[in-house]
Amino acid sequence: MRILVIEDETKVGCFIKRALEEESYAVDLCEDGAKGLQMALNTNYDLLIVDLMLPSLPGLEILKGVRQARIQTPILILTAQSQVDQRVKGLDAGADDYLTKPFAIDELLARIRALLRRGSTESPGVLQIDDLALNPATREVTRGGQRIDLTLKEYALLEYLMRHTGRVLTRPMISEHVWNQDFDTFTNVIDVYVNYLRNKIDRGRAKKLIHTIRGSGYMLKAD
Amino acid sequence: MRILVIEDETKVGCFIKRALEEESYAVDLCEDGAKGLQMALNTNYDLLIVDLMLPSLPGLEILKGVRQARIQTPILILTAQSQVDQRVKGLDAGADDYLTKPFAIDELLARIRALLRRGSTESPGVLQIDDLALNPATREVTRGGQRIDLTLKEYALLEYLMRHTGRVLTRPMISEHVWNQDFDTFTNVIDVYVNYLRNKIDRGRAKKLIHTIRGSGYMLKAD
DNA sequence: TCTTCAATGACTAGGATACGCATAGTCTTT
DNA sequence: AAAGACTATGCGTATCCTAGTCATTGAAGA
Known part of the structure; x- marks a missing residue:
């Protein structure tokens, strides 16, 4: 964890630096605002502490x-007790937290821990096969960068296929996941929707992605 | 943005609730700790405010x-002036911020804005999409530089949409974050408010920003 | 090797339905 | 009285599904 401290009072700055280093953070100290901004832009810090x-x-x-x-990067600002409006402005300008001087070093450490804790547990989430991409978050489907509009059922079917790429999917398997329990087994709805999908995804393309396995079901595959 | 307030003093709780509702937040108030925990676990709140x-x-x-x-979910805790160690314990137990009673309501609001900002994706203060801008700090909305007046609910809905630009938002998702617990699922209020927003934001413009994803929900997007 | 033919799947058109839009009206609060 | 929050209802249409015909497949028989 690397932290940048921008603080002009040498005494305070050094005090913070030593305290943080004792907690095994890597600390850069900068006493000049303009230079500090440059450092913040050039280096990928985990946290910034800025004196207002x-x-x-x-x-x-x-x-x-x-x-x-x-x-x-999370930013913690330091203000004087009196600067109430400064503090509000700071939060609105993008700061994540503030501390008023003078402060207890334990409190500073607790706040730093709180700020650093928010680890980004983002998942990529985009399903991709060849040049076909499906983003479940945005429900967006593209092939070769080109947007493809799908209806709800078409999308549900395609998502199921893409989540099981390269495997043969039987009609019972498909109906179980894409349709609900009162699905009528004796219809050809699945075939119809596979056809709809083909029209929108494979029609006119050199590489076909949807393959039918005669006697078994369907399969999505790049090969 | 939906907030749960866990506060046993009825007077203080109601005061906070009203103040927050005036800022377009959907607020649930709970005066009992155990019940409050249950609510926090069952509902996807955007923020929790807990009296220690x-x-x-x-x-x-x-x-x-x-x-x-x-x-x-970000958590803001309320403590008495004297409870310094409580406060540190609170931050270490997972709280993101604290406020000592008595507090200025403006400061509470500023801190809430700061906490909510970092919760959702990325937003440097002002939310922007195409020529539509929304400033959570001032609750000001403009399109093409032109001011747009919104009611509390319209604003709450738009803010939620703008914080999740480019993603499909289902009706349950919307109601969960824009309305509070006494929301009636079997009405078309959401549709009605989307319609209101369209009238004020998209009506007469070449580029429509509010899109409906039939069978799923709505999406705000420049494309 | 070629034909036949039954099984399987591809494709199409049209009717039913559910979905979302819009508007008007009710209720509540200020 | 006015504004805002919400409900109720009717309408148009995208979407879903049914049902029927047409095309393809592959194995059996000539």
């Missing part, structure tokens, strides 16, 4: 600069 | 319960 009262560059400008650059 | 001094269940237990369930 700096001589060269107002602390708020640092916040704005960082957020404009689409950097989402 | 509760009669039935210590506030800390609520925090632990929520975090043990792997729920990462």
Whole structure:
């Protein structure tokens, strides 16, 4: 975990640095606002601690600069007890938390732990096979970068196929996952929808992705 | 944005609820700790506000319960001025921020905005999509530089849509975050409000931003 | 090897339905 | 009285499914 501290008061800055290093954080200390912004933009820190009262560059400008650059690193700002509105402005400008001087070092550490804890557990989530992509989050389907509009059932069917690429999927398997329990086994709805999908996905393309396994069912495959 | 307030003092609780509702948040109020924990576990809130001094269940237990369930909803705790160690314990138990009673309502609101901002994807203060802009801090909405007046509910709905741009939002998802617990599932309120929004935002514009995904829900998107 | 033919799947058209839109009206709060 | 939140209802249509015909497959027999 690497932390950048932007603080002009040498004494306070060094104190924070030592305390953080004792907690085994990697710490860079910068006493100049403009230079600090540069460092924040150039290096991928895990956390920024910014004093709002700096001589060269107002602390708020640092916040704005960082957020404009689409950097989402958590930012903790330091303010004086009196600067209530500054503090509110800071939070609205993109800061994640603040601490008023003077503060207990234990509290600073607790807040840092809280900020760093939010680990991004994002999953990629996009299903892909050859040049066909399906994004369950946005329900967006593309082939070769081109958008494809699907109805609800078509989409449900395609998603099921894509989640089981390369495997033979029998009609009972398909109906069980794409239709609900009162599915009539003696119809050809599945065939019909596979056909719909083919029209939208394979029609006119060199590579066919939907294959029929005669006597068994269907399969999605690049080969 | 839907918020759960766990606060045993009826007077304080109601005060907070009303203040938040005036800011377009959907608010559930609970005066009992154990019940509050249940609600927090059952519903996907955007934020929890927990008073640390509760009669039935210590506030800390609520925090632990929520975090043990792997729920990462931001939590703001309320403490008395004196309880410094409580506060540190609270942050370590998974709280994201605290406020000491008595507090200024403006500060509570600012902190809520800060907490909610980092919860959803990425947003440097102002939410923007195409020429539509929404500023959560001022609750100001503009399209093409032109101000648009929205009611509380219209605003709440639009904010939710804008915080999840490009994703399909189902009716259950929308009701869960824009309305509170006494929402009636069997009505078409959501449709009606989407229609209201369309009238104010898309009506007469070349580019439509609100799209309906038939059979699924709605989506806000520039394309 | 070629034909035949039954089984299986591909495709199409049209009717039924459910979905979402819009509008008007009710209720509540200010 | 006015504004906002919500309910109720009718209408148009995208979507779903049925049912029927047409095409393909592959094995059996000539």
